[in-house]
Structures are given as C-alpha cells and as structure tokens.
Amino acid sequence: MTNDATEAVPAPEILRYAAFATRPEGGNPAGVVLDATGLSAERMLAVAAEVGYSETAFLTPGPAEGAYRVRYFSPLAEVPFCGHATVAAAVALAERTGPGRYVFATAAGEVPVEVDKGADGVLRATLTSVEPRVEEVTAAEVDEALALLGWARTDLDPALPPRLAYAGARHLVLAAATRERLARLDYDFDGLARYMTARDLTTVQLVWREGPEVFHVRDPFPVGGVVEDPATGAAAAAFGAYLRELGAAAAPAVLTLHQGEDLGRPGVLRVALHDGDPRIRVSGAAVAIP
Structure with a gap:
C-alpha cells in the first residue's frame, strides 16, 4: 500500500x-x-x-x-x-x-x-561552532580504543594527551607521535563502531603535529558506515577547543589542518580561536562536483 x-x-x-x-x-x-x-x-x-x-x-x-x-x-x-x-x-x-x-x-x-x-x-x-567542551577519558577507554586501532601507547604523543572533545558532535582525540604512525590506518571496523556507539562518538580524531599551528589529521567514521572521513569540520572545531583547553594553542590563533592526503583527497581546514569567545570558527572552500 x-x-x-x-x-x-x-x-x-x-x-x-x-x-x-x-x-x-x-x-x-x-x-x-x-x-x-x-x-x-x-x-x-x-x-x-x-x-x-x-x-x-x-x-x-x-x-x-x-x-x-x-x-x-x-x-x-x-x-x-x-x-x-x-x-x-x-x-x-x-x-x-x-x-x-x-x-x-x-x-x-x-x-x-x-x-x-x-x-x-x-x-x-x-562556521561558528556551538560552545565546545573537553572531557577527560579513562586510561581503560584509551587502551580499548588503541587496541581496536592497532596502536600502542608508545605511538602516542605525550605532549597531546587523549581527551573527549565536543563542538556540536563528540570526538575522541588521539595524537600520534609520528607522521608514519598516522599514515598507517588499518583498524577493527566493527569493533570500533561498537566502541564509538557506546560512547556517542561521531569520529575518532587522529592527529599529528607538524608545527606549532600546523597539523595533519585523519578521522575513522565507522558509525557512519565509512572507513574514513576525508575532511571533518565538526572534529576540527572540537580539536580547536581541545588545544585551547590543554594550553597547546592560545587565542588569538589560526590553525591549519591538513586532511585527506592519505586518501588521495587533500583538503585544508582553517581553525580560528578568538579572545573572549569560547566558540571555534572553522573555514574552508567548497566546489560543486560535476
């Protein structure tokens, strides 16, 4: 009918x-x-x-x-x-x-x-995000995520500790110690999807710091049915809040995030932190796909 x-x-x-x-x-x-x-x-x-x-x-x-x-x-x-x-x-x-x-x-x-x-x-x-927040994540939860990703604790950058960050959607932020670690992405798709669903995570934000204001990022997105998101504005906003919360970036600042290079779809995201406003601004171009 x-x-x-x-x-x-x-x-x-x-x-x-x-x-x-x-x-x-x-x-x-x-x-x-x-x-x-x-x-x-x-x-x-x-x-x-x-x-x-x-x-x-x-x-x-x-x-x-x-x-x-x-x-x-x-x-x-x-x-x-x-x-x-x-x-x-x-x-x-x-x-x-x-x-x-x-x-x-x-x-x-x-x-x-x-x-x-x-x-x-x-x-x-x-875009100007909703007001962000950053939360602690337990050692056990980090270890479980690392096991699903095939990472070890030694693969992490100690200067950028794991956190949960939100600026419209929740993301687990994990910082790689090397660009080589970030480049190798081969994870348990179903297992990570279950882990993320249980914690209301939209992506896992994997990052590597090239310089004070330049980062390379990747975002596994199994909860959306996609192995990896090529460029993630919501995660970029959450990451800006994460850096400010940790004191790893101070407003005013404009950060450059490179994403999609390992997928052959390079993109550039600009993340701006402003004095007196906790919200994060994320900028980028867009073009029609024929």
Missing part, C-alpha cells in the same frame, strides 16, 4: 559538493538538499544512503531571510552536526544568492555561517 503523503512530496534536488577543497577531487564530498520541505527522516536517510557520502545536509527554509533548519544524515544514521556538509551547503546557497551570512538551526544548536568570495574568486565559508 502506498503512502499518499510520501507520494505528494516531489523528489528532492540533490547537489554534490567537495568541502575544504577548491577542486572536486579533493576534500570531503557532501550531499546537499537546499529545500527538504516535507521530507521525512526516513526519506532523508534513504537519500543519504543513495548518495553514499559520509554526510548529506537537508535544509528547510526558516522564518527569516538566511535562516535554515538543517539536518544531517550519514548513510546509516542522523548525526547532530556536520562541519563539511555545513560548508558545502553554505557555499551552494551563496552561489545562488551571493555571499553573505546564514544561520543554521541544527540539532546541536544554532550555527552562524559567513560566506565570502576571495580575490581568487573562490567562495569560502566560515
């Missing part, structure tokens, strides 16, 4: 963008539906599964100009916030209405986004 209400909602237009990159083959692909009016959660999930990217953003116009209700779905589940899909959606809007300011009402809270066009003609979006 068919559902008349479902039949009455037309098939949504699905856009595809690469976020945190200026070329379609770089960064993190995201699906974008600019008008999801009338779509049920079940249908959004089905669309996200069909698109197959780590996340698809579904926008519903709000009561004011530039205001949108936004929901994010991986191929397996809804997530409270997604940075790269936010950047992709904001750039998609700006291509149609011009650069400016948007306000995205997400399950994690209100996320302002500014889109500017640079001298190079590239549109770049800057």
